[in-house]
Amino acid sequence: MITGYGHFVQLAESLQWDETAIDLTTDIESWTKLEDSEYDQILGLIAGFCVGETSVALHLGSFQSKATVDDAMAGCFEAQARDEARHARFFDRVVGEVVGVPGKNLNERLQVLRERVSPELLELFEERLPAIARGLAESDEELTTAVGLYHMILEGVVLTAGQHALLDALEKLSVPMPGMRKGMELVLRDERWHIGFGSRVIQSADLVDNDLEKILNEGSKAAWAWGDLISSKDIEKVDQLHKRRLKSVGIKFW
Numbered sequence: 001m002i003t004g005y006g007h008f009v010q011l012a013e014s015l016q017w018d019e020t021a022i023d024l025t026t027d028i029e030s031w032t033k034l035e036d037s038e039y040d041q042i043l044g045l046i047a048g049f050c051v052g053e054t055s056v057a058l059h060l061g062s063f064q065s066k067a068t069v070d071d072a073m074a075g076c077f078e079a080q081a082r083d084e085a086r087h088a089r090f091f092d093r094v095v096g097e098v099v100g101v102p103g104k105n106l107n108e109r110l111q112v113l114r115e116r117v118s119p120e121l122l123e124l125f126e127e128r129l130p131a132i133a134r135g136l137a138e139s140d141e142e143l144t145t146a147v148g149l150y151h152m153i154l155e156g157v158v159l160t161a162g163q164h165a166l167l168d169a170l171e172k173l174s175v176p177m178p179g180m181r182k183g184m185e186l187v188l189r190d191e192r193w194h195i196g197f198g199s200r201v202i203q204s205a206d207l208v209d210n211d212l213e214k215i216l217n218e219g220s221k222a223a224w225a226w227g228d229l230i231s232s233k234d235i236e237k238v239d240q241l242h243k244r245r246l247k248s249v250g251i252k253f254w
């Protein structure tokens with residue numbers, strides 16, 4: 001068995017950041033000056049992150065409780081859950097303070113934001129992920145199948161595609177959004193170790209060709225869940241990355 005999960009826990013510790021310390025003053029001023037198309041794309045992507053990060057933060061507990069044979073692996077899921085909760089809080093700050101979406105908390109704001117999220121994206125985060133997390137809790141689901149969906153598909157493809165699209169869109173804006181950009185870069189930095197950790201879990205499992213092929217095909221399809229918020233060129237790019245990642249973790253089968 002491949003070990004070394006402790007390295008990810010140490011890495012997570014060294015990458016901690018505080019979402020309340022990010023200055024959104026300039027972003028608040030810039031928001032009212034956005035063109036309609038810019039407004040729709042940025043809000044659409046952020047709405048997707050609010051749905052996604054809230055869901056992943058909520059369901060990681062089932063992953064942690066299933067990792068009973070390896071304390072360091074359980075520690076990784078715990079550290080990851082702390083990151084995901086921070087990501088959800090960061091995006092909630094953006095929608096509350098910059099966009100001005102009404103509501104006392106993220107749950108209330110989500111009611112408004114969900115209207116901007118495609119049915120495909122809602123299905124992945126609000127049906128597929130909860131179902132697989134329930135399966136883990138009821139002991140009839142394998143941890144590696146769940147990691148295949150969460151780390152390889154939802155994080156490695158869907159969220160990564162959205163994060164790169166947001167950074168790209170922010171760079172092309174006519175007005176500056178430095179706070180949003182800073183937060184997005186920090187989220188991406190965390191997501192890199194999450195995906196690296198998930199890849200390690202997959203690599204150390206005895207997956208067969210069929211399992212890997214399923215993750216491969218489903219990932220390629222899931223990238224399109226953002227609809228026209230992301231260009232097809234960017235989707236292709238993230239799909240290539242997904243294929244390369246799976247090829248490297250499943251090298252003994254390819």
Ligand SMILES: [Fe+2]
Pocket residue numbers: 053056083084087187191
């Ligand atoms: Fe996240």
Ligand SMILES: [Fe+2]
Pocket residue numbers: 084155190191194
């Ligand atoms: Fe993550």
